[in-house]
Amino acid sequence: MDPMELLTKAPIFEGLAPAELEPLRTAIRTRSFAKGAYLFREGDPGSHLYMVVEGEVKIGRVGEGGGQVVFAIAGPGEVFGELSLFDDEGERTADAQALKPTVCLVIAKTPLLRFLTVQPKLLLRIIASLSIYIRRKDAAMGDVAFLDISGRVASKLAELADARGRQTLDGIVIDLPLSQRVLAGMVGASRENVNRALRRFSELGYIRRSAGSITLLDRDRLRHRASSNV
Secondary structure (H helix, E strand, O other): OOOHHHHHHOOHHHHHHHHHHHHHHHEEEEEEEEOOEEEEEOOOOEEEEEEEEEOOOEEEEOOOOOOOOEEEOOOOOOOEEOOOHHHHOOOOOOOOOEEEEEEEEEHHHHHHHHHOOHHHHHHHHHHHHHHHHHHHHHHHHHHHHHHHHHHHHHHHHHHHHHEEEEOOOOOEEEOOOOOHHHHHHHOOOOOOHHHHHHHHHHHHOOEEEEEEEEOOHHHHHHHHOOOOOO
């Protein structure tokens, strides 16, 4: 598909015709990344905005001891790297890593900012997306402060089901390559403790685990567990 057509699929460009995005054509490149490849690392220059066309990208940081914190997972149609657009220093504050073979549109910062200055509606959408990102991080910090590990896992599974869930006859399938390590990074816990929580939820009939996916069988009870520490 033409890159201009693809851009119209992103929420921040919603409502614009491909012809209206034509000024960005020369600023856009299509790049492919193998599973596990880094799109950028913390500290790299923030010179581009990324839009996922195919695949999944994990946004997070790795600590000195090897533990990781996962801030977000971007899927098809979603953009990331917005923060560096408004930062004069423009350094990346996190790593971006492909969770599966991934294709992205990569838009150069300077021509994009030039385009946005005559499209204030789009600027407001980018600010809104950053606000959502910040709210999610705040909510994650609140979960760490007020919920036990099982509660945090339940909260994250419910959130992912809402954002990435696919309704089936059995339940809601979370369509993400959600390894225990990634989920542990999302909730700020060890893989062992996350596995213990998942095993308990499976025994209770709240979820079903299979190779590479999690199905929510009882979302209401999982939500209830996410709001309590019992």
